[in-house]
Amino acid sequence: MNEKYKPSLDFVSKVMEQVHAYEASRTSFVEWFISHPSIRYALAGGGTLFGIFKAVPVF
Amino acid sequence: MENTVDTLVKRTEVPAKSKIREYVESILWAVVLALIIRTCVIQSFKIPSGSMEDTLVIGDCLLVNKFIYGIKVPFTDLRLPSLRDPKRGDVIVFKYPKDRSKDFIKRLIGVPGDEIQVRDKRVYVNGTLFQNPHEVHKDPQILPRESTQRDNFGPVRVPANAYFMMGDNRDNSLDSRFWGFVSNADVVGLAFIKYWSWDQERWRVRWQRIGKLID
Secondary structure (H helix, E strand, O other): OOHHHOOOOOHHHHHHHHHHHHHHHOOOHHHHHHHOHHHHHHHHHHHHHHHHHOOEEEO | OHHHHHHHHHHHOOOHHHHHHHHHHHHHHHHHHHHHHHHHOEEEEEOOOOOOOOOOOOOEEEEEEOOOOOOEOOOOOOEOOOOOOOOOOOEEEEEOOOOOOOEEEEEEEEOOOOEEEEEOOEEEEOOEEOOOOOOEOOOOOOOOOOOOOOOOEEEEEOOOOEEEEEOOEHHHOOOHHHHOOEEHHHEEEEEEEEEEEEEOOOOEEOHHHOOOEOO
């Protein structure tokens, strides 16, 4: 076997550190969703429209 | 160096509380805006009965203009200045005089001072036949005055600050012939457009009715 491809002794820990760093840097969907002001405005606007168009029975 | 980085990170972090506050503020604005618009500008209603057929059928959803007759000040009988007074032929939403928790929709037939009479299903206003092109009679039988006021009624004079209302489906409408006049304070607004119509029996949308003005 080529010595060049022989893993170092700390290979696993290095990979796991990279995986950990990647996972830590990722933003969850909920965080992304909550942090967007445009989504907040859209939700508020949708709620307002729902409030206006919620129909009352008239006989 | 590490301290500087820590400081920068702390500065750029958005505290969780401010996000919650932003959302609470947005919800409050939405509620307040919806309440103001529903109270002062337009309100949505749906039709569960056939008393206004064929102008309005079961499943129609409509918008009501709440400022044209003057915005009603909540919890009082006061009104802000109106754009115009209710006139004969208007389709109006109002509080049912016998139970103000219910809203009724009918066509205005008599304004204050008018003399209203129904003879053999025909409506006379101040002695003149009032022909409403939207009225329908689904029962050809004319019932005598002794048994019901449906086909023969009055004459009565509409008092000040009150209106005489009738459904377009004349033979199947519980209206001013049976429960009297509607006070000006009970008027909610003018129905002006149908924005949705759902046929529950056939389970389909009545596309041809959507967007039609109510006249």
